[in-house]
Amino acid sequence: DAFGKKEINAKKKKEKKLCRFCDILKYEKPILVFSKGEKIKSPPYNNWTTCVVANKYPAFSPSLKMNHRKIGPYRVMDGVGFHELVVTRDHRQTIAEMNISQIKEIIDAYQERYLDLSNEPLVNYVSIFHNQGEKAGATVAHPHSQIIAIPTFDSDIQSSINGSKRYLKKYGQCPHCTMIKYDQKDQKRVVFENKEFLVTCPFVSRVAFEVRIYPKVHRGYFERIKNGSKWQLAEAFKKTFKALDLALNHPDYNFFLHTAPCDGQNYDHYHWNWQIIPHTQIWAGFELGTEIEISTITPEAAAEFLRHKINFKL
Template sequence: MLRLQHDSHRRLNALTGEWVLVSPHRTNRPWQGQTEAKAEAAIPSYDPGCYLCPGNARANGERNPAYEDVFAFDNDFAALLADAPREEINEKGLIVAQGEPGFCRVVCFSPRHDLTLSRMSVGDITKVVELWREEFARLDANPLVGFVQIFENRGAMMGASNPHPHCQIWATQSEPNEILKESVRQRDYFESRRTCLLCDYLALELEKRERVVCENDGFVALVPFWATWPFETVLLPRRHMVALDEFGESDSRALADILSQLTKCYDNLFSTPFPYSMGFHQRPSDGAAHPHWHFHGHFYPPLLRSATIRKFMVGFELLGSPQRDITPESAAERLRASLSR
């Protein structure tokens, strides 16, 4: 009989159709790998050299207003350009390229340089969620846009070039790879069962409660059964909604609250500002209804054993499939325990 907490096995990611190898017996192996420097805790509330702080000049010469809560602007170093050519290069189906126009925005969560979501009030995080809704609605209505990706890179370990609390929004003409995979799986499930994949999955997780980390009336944060990163989590709304434009005031506050709870769990786990990349997946911006889509958020934190030891995707994981030692169930248990600290 397969013992998920003891035997090597693989788990199916129901959202992407990919597999992850789980090796729980390896958690006792000695560690002699790379360690990282622990994050510095002392950050000023205002940095005169920060291009995101209120009143400061940015790289393009523009000066930020003296904003008092949230603030959004066009990225000065945008990865996507609205006037990019839309032509395609295709040589025998082997050398293929397409122009990709789009838009990049930056959203500052707070005028305070030293805050993070885990240290902001639920009321202030709610203002961030409301701005996400506004930005999504505006970009979603643009005929050039096919998908809107909201994401945050927190911490230098995840490539964040500035500690000021902020996120980015990239609006692409095409649907990115992860969205295409999730679209196919959710559509196939819906067409074969006439129910929503993530609605059914959430119901199963709430019944088992092995991987639930924290929850409120509107959202549940859990370690997915198929998690790849050691302390990966997913945020799921209890009611079926396909995108941010279906949020009401109570939904915005509930999302803000679950973000507050979960980021506190992360920071408490290793007593350090926890690095991560997080973002929200929702229906494409092509004008279709997409009833099979279920709005959700992903958190991908790299830390493995402590504040100074991270997970690397190398070797078999690059050439074969992802692998993890800590089971999702034990990761969820540790995150739950950190919430009460």
């Protein structure tokens, strides 16, 4: 374990010399800047700890109107939307190694950008995700999250939302609430729990050691999270990522937010949550997004393993 960590640090030291993100505000105009939990509204930004900038190579770029065209049998749309990066200062420090107030600052940035972007007229969906490490598809080693705000959302999201609605109608509560109650009673898949959040290895896991973080009370819209809940969520993040680091020796991972669209319709039936997909050695070279589901370890065994790692001091 210690050896793995040493190797990682040596590698990171080498990368740091060439890293543009370490001093990103020398090159990019910030959209949002924090310094130790406080918002910095004007320069100098020397002491920034978390900042948001527009992505230099955007998957989408802002445009005033969607340009729908027909080409042959296809309806095409120009890339419309926003692509932003949430960058934390330290080149080596992953979420597992941050303290709770640093993680809270990231959550503050997520929420503030979500609220702003969701108010853009053409934006109907905001996606927040984080790729850590090469196996997770991160092209830049410096820890950062990405926010994409777009006019449409794909059929997977739509069918998950519709599924929640049908389930609620049939059973009187959303599928996640049902699962949360079952997991709380059963305890076998619970990794961590605080006043407001439940961390579990889901019954139906896509990969070994998949983790979900849920608000225990039914909530449809992540962006409405209150300040006190953000501290609770930050603690859940800290516990989760630290346990994964200890259990799987600093795995690469992806995590993403599942939340209601912001297209003006009512999605109160939805239950927001964070999904974390670690890339264990077993998964090296395996493409996420394939439909193949293999779990080499049951969610119950994974949760137990993580629980044992979680009793560290914060």
